[in-house]
Amino acid sequence: MKKIVFICTMCLSFAVSSNGQSPFEQRRLQLLEVASVERERGFQTVTAKLLAGRDREYALTMLDSLTSDEAIGGMFYSYSLIGCYLHTRVVLPDSLRKKVRSAYRNRTMYRGDTENHWVTYYTGLYLAAQTWPHQDGTEWFNGKSSSENFQESTEWLNHWIRMSARIGQGEFDSPTYISVFITPMLVLYDFAQDPQMKRKAQMMLDLLFADFAVEHLKGNYAGGHSRDYPEDIVNPLAAPSTFWAWLYFGEPEFAPWSEARFRPRHRGAWEPLFGAVSSYRLPDIIYRIATDRTKPYVQTKTKRVRNIIRFGAEKNPPVFKYTYMTRHYALGSLQGGILQPIQQHTWDVTYASGKPYNTLFTLHPFFSGKELAMFFPEEQKFLSDEVDRYHKVYTNPNKWNSSSPYEQTFQHKNALIVLYNIEQGAIHPHIDGFFPKNLEQRVVDKSGWIFCKAGDTYMAFFPLKPYEWIEEEINWRWRSHELKNGAVVEIGSSTADVSFDRFRKKVSASIPLFKNFEENLTVQYTTRMGDRMKFTFGGERVLNGKHVDFARYRFFDGPYLQSEYKSGIITMLYKGSKRVLDFNEVSITE
């Protein structure tokens, strides 16, 4: 065990190519090159142009316009502006430096109401207060002095880091919002002058990437997600997380901007540029964990529900995650229920594929003002309409993201039971399943199983109740209108089952038992490997005769990432290597 010297954490243990550059270095420079010729206005593209010495006048004009438009402000603006400024200030003219400074006086840097809002707000404020110290409140948008702002930012960042390393994030494992946690931590790591804060930023980056790595499959962020947009849920490789995977994990092999079908939309698209210009280097052990899928494994995690401000007994109840990773696919789930409003993604199977829409899942499209009012302070009778204005699909019966109090799961390795108990009178009284059209096979077997094949991944889906197929542009929508409902899912692969036909034969020999389901809401299923699962909605999860107790979940548990709940100590393991993040001591050991 040796203490790392942090200044020297250039962990370039990736293979070095013939031109002497590591693959990461090549990708980093490639990204810098592409972003430096991008015409889109943004702090990352300005940074790229100025650091690459390209389009300097255009870059300065963009920055001038970004600092002149007083309608722009807020938390995303704040951390991006200070990041751009600190990376490029040596090449900025005095006039622009003054404009950047005045932005923190003249604009509202609204703090927001989500975890990512606060991380971006306080990172921006911390670095701005550090950059312009000893100034009184008249020089700042919030009327506080530099020292007051610095102290408040320090306190909150410490609070967030302490909580995230012990009970988890509320906005956990989000393929979209991961960008607005990684990017501010990169900027904080690069520019915090306090060695303790710099080290904490590095440890949070390690934690965020390790958290992603254990559920990473060829560029996909697998497993359940606290928050994501429907477009990314049905097309996982189009999510912003794919860009980070490409830069740091080298997967997928294509560059995200080069493939129209996967190209990220504007949201989160160029944030990884701050990674390309950062001095942070991903520890080799995380890279290995992210890319080695030679052996299947189970990873469990404990996370937390976003702050509940009313209609709940507990502020941050735990979330229990279960993900089964293989080289061909990942099956992952949250326990179900309302864990995050609006954008929850409770379960799916995501498979490695060169094609888009490489996923299959079900949901109940729930919405309610009361659900939103659990988390937002505005009037509950207006919240659904307000959320619909910017999330567009919240009240839509066809939406592909949703939390629901009527949905619960029980997963064991490659098998999952998902049950629904929809209240009489519920607004959208149906459940939907996403089946991509580009599956190689989708066969309804006389046994009741629906079998699907996508490359090396074989999927079996057993609906408990009658259903219909609705053809849509990219998918078949599987829809069932029964209120007491559910499905059993079992996944196989060419590695585990040799062939699709053998998989079908094995699975179709096992029919789920759900006698008197209307009364007992109980399903029993024996997997093709012989494991016996029994699940009652609102009741027990039983595996091979033993009660499954969520209370025994660790913070992280799996072969590569381990931690006891609330310990603040996170251990990464890979073959003979080990890396320990000790948030109590603010230290990293290997």
Next chain:
Amino acid sequence: MRNHLLASALVVASVFPATVSFARQSTVYASVLSTRLFVVGAPNPSTGLFFQNPPDDTLWRHSGRNNIRAFGLAVHAPSRGQLIYIASGNGAHRTTDGGASWKISTGWNITEVLGVAIDPKNPNNVYLCTAYGMFKTTDGGEHWREMNGGLSARFVSSIVIDHSNSDIVFCSTEDGVYRSDAGGRDWKRTGLNVGGVRILTQHPQLSEILFAGTENHGIFITRNGGTSWEKIEAGLDHQTFYTIAFDPGKPDTMYAGGFATGVYKSVDGGKNWKRTSNGLTNLNVHSIAVNPTNGNQVYAATMWSGIFRSDNAGDTWRNAGLDGSQVWTITIQPF
């Protein structure tokens, strides 16, 4: 078209400097939580604190920071508007110079501030109600203390400081109405046994009389400082109320509004109510204020349609600006 009107109104408002003196005969203050165009982190039209000086003044001028998710507000009348607090998502914004300068007086641990009340007898004592409980300062906002002892629900939506004895404070929560006889310490639940109380209002002269507007349970009255409450039924066809207002000069005249209610009016101290919404094109009313110097002039703040004004004690209404805005609170000060 609506968005265009909103943008025009706000552009007009924004050409005025934020340091305009509030000192006139009476000043109407409105806190705008949001507009139909609002998106977090995006370029946004102005929200926050607006004010105007009726009757001739038809413009709404803006003061303080834009886009702060402004909920409640409190103006310290004896200071003639020099001391104002805005309860906002960012914390409590405070000015001590009539809007020339503003400071967020709270730190990271106070957020989602829904309401604020200044002790009229000692403006150093200020209460905040938030989604996370009650807070109090006794030094004019320099330091804040959590004051949740005895509260069973932390989501607090309004505060009343008893005008006859400022040690007595009431607050409305998701678990009924609470009362403290010790300046915010040791809260005790009053006799109102319904969840989701959205607003509390005290009679301007008779301090033992308070009205409570609730989510889904109508309006209640207590005549003994909270010991017992009775539901008011006469004339009320709706159940969710966000605002109850007195005509300060004629307290038997009252107004109430809420979800899809329009404006209700009572002329017998709240015993009987009648709807009076002629000209009110949005029936979701979140706040009502009566001009203390002219009881005929009544303002109704709506969800998403800005502010409506009546010059005949509620008989007819017309839009008075800030169209497209979700106006959380409106108050009128007689100076």
